[in-house]
Amino acid sequence: MIDTTVDPCHDFYKFVCGNFIKNSVIPDHKTTIKTFSIVNDRAKLQLKSLLEKPSHQDDSKPLKLLKTVYQSCMNTTQMETESLIFIRRVFKEMGGWPVIDPNWNERKFDWKQVLFRLRRSGWYLNFFVAMQIDIDAKNSSRRILTITYPHISNYRSLSKGVNHTDTQAYYDHMVRVLSLFGAPKLSASVEMNEVLEFEISLSKIVASDKASASEYNPMTIKELQESVHSIPWLQLINNYLAPEQMLKSRDVVNVTLLKFLKNLEDLLLNTNKRILANYMFWYIVKKCIHHLPQKFRERNFDYLRVVKGTARAARWDQCIKEIDKLNVAASYVYVKNFVNTGNKNLVKEMATYIQEAFVDIAQNKSWLDSETKGRVILKAGKIGQRIGFPDELLNDSVVEEFYKGGSEIIHAFDGRRQPVRRKGQIESWTPEAVKSFKEKSECFVGQYGNMTIPESADNGGFKIAYRGYMKRVKQNGEELLSPGLSYSPRQMFWISVATNGCAKYRNKALWEVRQYQRPRSGVFPGYGTVHEPRGFQQRFQLLDRIGDESRRQSKTDVLDFGSHQWGVPSTARKALGKSVNTNVHALEYFRVMVPFMNLEDFSRDFDCRTGSVMNPEDKCGSVVMSNSTVINVPLLKFLKNVALLLRSTKKRTLANYMLQGMLCKNLSFRLLKEFREQTLEFPRLEESGRAWK
Structure with a gap:
C-alpha cells in the first residue's frame, strides 16, 4: 500500500495509503472501502461458506440456529408468496394502516396500545x-x-x-x-x-x-x-x-x-x-x-441508489447482516471455525505494555493534581483485559444455554463515558484537573473543530501505544528489519497504525452538499460530524501547507482529490463542512495526520525537519512554567508576539488603548476620573498632551 514516491514528512497519509486509494475498487453496493472493511468482508465470506453447507447432525445448536435463519432469509421464493400476506395481517391486527384501510377507526387508535401489542407479538420498534x-x-x-x-x-x-x-x-x-x-x-x-x-x-x-x-x-x-x-x-x-x-x-x-x-x-x-x-x-x-x-x-434499492450512489447488495450479504444480529451465536460459530485462539496471548502482552505505558505517562503529567493523578493511576491498574472474545464463548454449554428457548439478546453497549472509578463507575475529577483538561483540549479543538471523543483519544492513544511498544523493545531488544522493506521497526509502527485509517469514498458520499446545523460552542458539546469554522481553518492551513510545498517541489496541485480522495479538494474547500453524515469521526485523513503532526516521537523516527508538514513548530502539547501553570504551545507563541508588540508600542498609545477599553466596558466617567487621579492620566482628557507623563 505504501506509495514510495511520496515524502512521509510531507503527507504521511498519502505515503501510507496512496496506493490503496489508487488501486482499491469500491464495491458497487458500498459508499466506501477501508482496510477494516476488507477484513470484515473476508469474515463475512467465511461465515457464508459455513452457513451454506448442508446441515449435519453434529452441528452445534448455535450453528443450526444460524443456518435456519440464513436459509430462511435466502428463500426469496417463499418471501414472494408469504411476506406480503404476513405484513398485511400485522396491519389488520394492529387496527389497520389508515392510508390503505378505508375501515380504519380513529376512535379506537391509541399509539401506546399499538406499541404494546406489537411488542407482545415480538416486534422491538x-x-x-x-x-x-x-x-x-x-x-x-x-x-x-x-x-x-x-x-x-x-x-x-x-x-x-x-x-x-x-x-x-x-x-x-x-x-x-x-x-x-x-x-x-x-x-x-x-x-x-x-x-x-x-x-x-x-x-x-x-x-x-x-x-x-x-x-x-x-x-x-x-x-x-x-x-x-x-x-x-x-x-x-x-x-x-x-x-x-x-x-x-x-x-x-x-x-x-x-x-x-x-x-x-x-x-x-x-x-x-x-x-x-x-x-x-x-x-x-x-x-x-x-x-x-x-x-x-x-x-x-432505487432509493438507496439516489441517496447513497450505491447499487444493490447481494442477497447473501443482506442475510449475513441479519445473522449478525444474533451476535453471540455468530461470534461463537466464527471463533470455533476460523480464529486462531493462540493469538490472544500476543495481544494480551501488547495490552499489558500499553497499560504500563499509560501509568508512566500519567505519573509525569504536571497538569493533573496529585489527587486526580492517584485516581487515574489506580483506575488504570484495575482495567481488565478482554481480548478478541470472552473465554465463555468457547464453552458450548454456556452458549447453548444462552439461546435456550430462543430468547432475545439485550445488548448492553458502551456509550461516551466520563472519568471512572477503578470498578467502572463514574467519579468526577477535581475541579482543578477538569479546568486543566479543558484548557489543553482547546488546542485540539482548533485542529479538529468540535472534536469528538474518538478524535481526542487518537492523540493520546497513539502516544501511549508507542510508549508501550518502546517498553517492549527495552525489555526484549530491537526487532529485526522486515524482509523486503527498508523501514526500521519503529517506522513500521507508525506505518501500521496509519494503515488502519486507509479509506476510499465515493464522491457522492464524501462531497454531497450538506448544510447541517452548526454545533454549539465549547469543548465536546456534541458528537456529530459537523465541525466549527476554526477547525475548518486549521484543516485548510494544513492542506495549504501540503499544497504549497508540493507546488514548490513539482509545480502541480496534489490536492486534486477528485481522483485521489484522501482529503479535501482544492476546488471544493467550502464543502469541507459537509462531512460524511454517517460517520461520527473526523475523516480518516485528519485522524492520521493531526495526531502524528503533534508527536515528537513520529518526527524523530522519520527524521522530519522542523517546519515540515509532519513536524510543525507549533504542536498541541503543553509547556510547564516555573510556577507549574500549564499553557498551550500555540498560546505561548501568541504571548511572545504580544510581548514584542508591547515593547514596540509607545506608552501614550498603550494608555489610550487601555483606558478606551474601560470606557467600552461601560465604566462610569467618575470611576475613570478616580482611576486617572490615582494611577495615571488619560492623555485625551488633558488640555495639553505635554502634561501627561
Missing part, C-alpha cells in the same frame, strides 16, 4: 424513544435501563426540511412504496406528506437536543412521569422488559435526554391520530422492506 440496558455508571455491578432518542438513520437530512435533496427523494420513495400496497396515488401523496412533516419535526428535535444529552442522568420512573406526564412510562418500560423483568415507580432509570422527551410529548399531543398511525405503520415497512417481495426490494 423504537417509534418515538429507544430503550437499552446499560451498565450503571454509578455501580458497575448493576444494570440500568437507559431511555434515549429513537434511531432515525436519515434524521440529519430530514432536520433540514422538505427542500433538502435527500428529503425529496425520501418522500418520493414513501409514495412509491404506498402505491405498491395499492394506495391511490393522490391519497398516498397527501398522507405521506403529513407523515414526512411529522418525521421532519421529530428529526429536528432529535438534532437540536442531541448535543445536550447527559451521559448519566438517573431518576425514578415516578420522577420521569412527573416531568413528562402524558406518556405512561411504567407501562411502557415494563412492556419493553416483559416477561423477564418488571420495574416499579420507585426504580431508577437513566434518562439521557429529558429535554427531548418533553419536546416529544408536545409533538405527540399536537399531532393528529391518523398521522401517528400512518407514521407507525410506515416505520414498520421501513424496518422489514428487505423481507418483502422483490418489487418492494427493488424500490428500496
